[in-house]
Amino acid sequence: MKMSLNRLSKPAVISILIFFTGFACSKSANTGSVAEPVTARATISKDKINIGDKVDFRLLIEAKGDIKQSPVDLSLYLQAFEIKDHIQKGPEKRWGKTVTEYRLVLTTFTTGNYEIPEISVKYTDKDSLEKEVKSNKIILVVEPVKSNPNDKDDIRDVKKPLTIPHSFWFWLFTVILPLIAIAAFFLVKYLKSGNVSKIMEKAEPARPPHETAYERLSKLKELKLVEEGKIREHYYILSEIIRGYLEARYELPVVERTTSEAYKEMLDSGKIKRKEVTIVKDFLEECDLVKFAKVIPESTKIEEDYGMGISIVDMTKVIPVIPELSTGGGAKV
The missing domain is CATH 1.20.120 (Four Helix Bundle (Hemerythrin (Met), subunit A))
Known part of the structure; x- marks a missing residue:
């Protein structure tokens, strides 16, 4: 026996429409979205530092399945920084994934807002197709060193001039004897150079x-x-x-x-x-x-x-x- 849609109650019609709409959406989501086999995530220990301070940079690459990952040259993306330390862990197996981790210690001596761009990670999948995935961008703010609130900004009084003793012994040990020693040094050097010049009258030409x-x-x-x-x-x-x-x-x-x-x-x-x-x-x-x-x-x-x-x-x-x-x-x- 067929039931006419007009004979159904209003709440029943609404429930049927919601059911079929949700089923269609979930079906579309399951067929349309495919998870990437490789992910790359970049992080830093602090997003704001003072000039000259160090910051830890970390790039974590995780791959699923039979993936061959190419090495990543991080120096191309971190040219604005001075690399103090560099450690690479992996690739190694963790929780069913192949994990490669790069850890760097960075610093800079110029203030401003620095953008660490997206880092390209290239890999070859199980079908021997070359693909690429990129990490996220990071903004690092480098500020000048703030003054210590305990520092005194006022101008201090000028100190009294030092009184220099003028005794004979003072001048003897601070001026006369040092001058004699310097004069003797240059005299000996001059005499030696004269003897050397007599022996090597003609110098050999410089090599290319x-x-x-x-x-x-x-x-x-x-x-x-x-x-x-x-x-x-x-x-x-x-x-x-x-x-x-x-x-x-x-x-x-x-x-x-x-x-x-x-x-x-x-x-x-x-x-x-x-x-x-x-x-x-x-x-x-x-x-x-x-x-x-x-x-x-x-x-x-x-x-x-x-x-x-x-x-x-x-x-x-x-x-x-x-x-x-x-x-x-x-x-x-």
């Missing part, structure tokens, strides 16, 4: 910077620091060799500069091609990651960086021009 660099790179290889596990020491010496070469080659203060300062110095000088400056900057940043961020590269990467140091010398060295000998007649008398 690239020859010195090649010799030092060869000695670095002979030290076998990588085989002994002294990776950071290897990169420190490699960086110093290239910095010293560039300073001698172009007469630029590169050794005592940070990588960013050296990059600006080389770029502003106009002595080096922009492409070569970029290559040098990338090389020095790779060395800095090992020296300061405690990143341990693979053996193939270590060989590549050593070869890049040689390549920098190869492409920037001065090639001496040897004058052609005349094949004509003999010398005129």
